[in-house]
Amino acid sequence: MRKLLHNVAPALLVLLFTYAAASKLINPVSARHEMHNQHFPPEVADVLWLGVPLFELVAAAMMLLNEKWQERGLLLSSILMTVFTGYIALVLLGFWDRVPCSCGGVLKNMSWKTHFIFNLFFLAISTTAWYQRYKGKAENLRKE
Structure with a gap:
């Protein structure tokens, strides 16, 4: 499982972030709006x-x-x-009176709850992989 996460997590995150950035950069007028x-x-x-896709x-x-x-x-x-997940949590908690979504592509069509779960999944794999x-680097330093 560790080796799988080591290799798959970065690949999934590369796909996610490249797709998310491209969907914003393909239509910059809409993204700005x-x-x-x-x-x-x-x-x-x-x-x-501009900063988010960058x-x-x-x-x-x-x-x-x-x-x-x-x-x-x-x-x-x-x-x-x-x-991103914190923002969605605030939306789900009713922090604002209206809840615009600036996501692009397929992500824009998700409900807020689905988007929250989706983000939690990617947060979990990115944090766990990191x-x-x-931890592995720290263990190697201790061995030296």
Whole structure:
């Protein structure tokens, strides 16, 4: 199971983040509009509509590099998935009076509950895969 997660988690996250970023970058006018439809000040939305796909692509690229960068990519993926999942949790808790979704493609068609479960799955695999590598590196340092 450990070896499977070691190899499959980065591949799944690369697919997820590449797809999510591409769906935003293919239609930048719509992506910008969707981000400005969120509950953020306009200045924050201006940064996020380009920043989110950029960070998604950076995370995907990092996982395609060597082991050291892959570990960092898994950590960045875990951070991104924590933020995205936290946002959805706030939506499900009724934190806002309206709940726009800025996701693209197939993800936009998910219900909030389905999207939350989907995100929890990817959060779990990214965090677990990162922790395995981090723990393994720490164990190797202790042996030396």
